[in-house]
Amino acid sequence: MGKITIKDVAKAANVSFTTVSRALSGNPEISKETRERILKISEEMGYTTNYIARSMIKKKTELIGLIVPSIDNPFMSELAYYVEVTARRFGYNLILCNSYPDLSQELKAMQLMVGHQVDGVVIIPQKRSSCGNLMKYASLLPTVYLSENLRDMDASYISVDNHKGSMLGMEYLYRLGHRKIMYFGCRVGSITHQLRAEGYQQACRNLGIEPNIVYFESSASSIEFGYEMACSELSHNSGFTAIFASTDSNAIGLMQAARKLNIRIPEDISLLGFDNIRLSSLPQIDLTTVAQPKEEMAVRAVKMLLHKIENGTSDNSFEIIEPSLIERGSCRNLPSPVI
Amino acid sequence: MGKITIKDVAKAANVSFTTVSRALSGNPEISKETRERILKISEEMGYTTNYIARSMIKKKTELIGLIVPSIDNPFMSELAYYVEVTARRFGYNLILCNSYPDLSQELKAMQLMVGHQVDGVVIIPQKRSSCGNLMKYASLLPTVYLSENLRDMDASYISVDNHKGSMLGMEYLYRLGHRKIMYFGCRVGSITHQLRAEGYQQACRNLGIEPNIVYFESSASSIEFGYEMACSELSHNSGFTAIFASTDSNAIGLMQAARKLNIRIPEDISLLGFDNIRLSSLPQIDLTTVAQPKEEMAVRAVKMLLHKIENGTSDNSFEIIEPSLIERGSCRNLPSPVI
């Protein structure tokens, strides 16, 4: 499997290897005839550029690193997809690393990216503290965090406007006539959840609604956990007409609990999610939700990173993306508002 | 952002850079004192090995390429997850490339992998013809195809035993008392689908059942397409008590069509899928299905590739993985077999 190098081509074409390099890189300082002749020969010999050798000199690998907790997660694989496509559109390729299960693996992943000389890194952090954890390496190369709000941290990031998303959701429920709205599943320790809960509380104040938040002590959102929490929560329903779940996963878990308890959605109780994961659009789920525009977030993250790479700047910046409401079938219009 | 090199460390430690190299690589020909001193200094200076430079000499990048049609697909992201984790366990990292949407992009992805000097490639091919399409580059480096049966092709592959899976499913339905079983969604041109359909037919012969196959002309399975096909198919039901769908996606699409047409599953008709995608385990879906053991397939693919890499062999081989039946709630036990 000895690969063909520029020298082999040079020998076959009876020119110096510099000339071959020029021919291949589209350098104008070369006659058309030789260029075409060389191109033809290298094609015949099955030559392929060794990017690694090129990177040594150019000090650019045209590679960007993507670190995600677990690619095996619909939300993240969707983000990853758009990151890959966007990066490729701009001539970059992706090294992927799962940071699961802990901060030490996340650190190793980052170390690896540095070692492979990637031109920059997009990180979907495990949690807020990832930022400090990775700082040592993140300071060595352009880095952009995706999907977590890292305000007050020394980092560039892209995040959805969680606060606004909650207000959007609450206003929607209010318009439908709901006045008794439970907020389900605020995960303590997560800034994302904190912001969403704050948005809920703000909306409650604005709309004159009594806030009621169910907190989670878990470290991750999942359908299963949402189900368990909902089972206990729904069994002593205290007159809520609607539930605003902190994430779609929680909402879907709650749906399952509701079914078990013979509570119909939306007839008995309306349900609103947050995130707009793929599942939510299934007719069998049909969850109305506040969407995180995943494609836009991914595209912006890559563009922000490319900007950093190409301008060699280490200044931090951030972008907060507008959420939007996706109407489906899990919220009911109350004929006369219950006061 | 000028990175620290081995030379910088050498200067700081007042030794030659060869000595530094030895200290870092754990070479025994060095005194403990100098090794420790150098390690400490390089640590302080924030040195990280430049894998690229190392790869130049070693002619190994410790990178493996993963080419998948679209990482934004639950089945593939699950496979990708296990591929990444397994590769990492053996000291390799992943370059990821989506081959969507066509063969030319798939070829570009492969070209790129060669250029980046990856040690080997795992490919989830778009279709059977991918194999010939990629041959030119695939012959240059160790390659393993994952998830598509490529018998009669000059390639190494890992695939589930589709034929056996169908027979497994049919025997299960038979045991439940079903005798009128439709096979829904055989995609023409796909070897996977062909094998599954053959398994169905074989089982029909063995069990004395009249085969009935609904073919699809589409080029991809999707919930939406399954839904459309099912709408027309279910509207003129001809006495089937069970439907064996070629994929879970098709099955889920069919579920949606059934709901629209007020056909209950499993009360009116039993439904069996194939693949065991994530969705199928949702209580709202609860689809009984023939599972592809994704983790095992991914692990075997990586191990097969590593074997090729480490033994420098270009001999092809294949492994056919055993499918298994996952019982959920979409199949009903018929009290007395309908003849």
Added chain:
DNA sequence: ATGAAAGCGCTAACAC
């Protein structure tokens, strides 16, 4: 035990 020198495949600066 340590250092000097060569070289991996390529690009870029400088000759001619």
Added chain:
DNA sequence: GTGTTAGCGCTTTCAT
């Protein structure tokens, strides 16, 4: 328009 040379950061002989 083409060739020569140096060198990217590292590992690996081969000296000492």
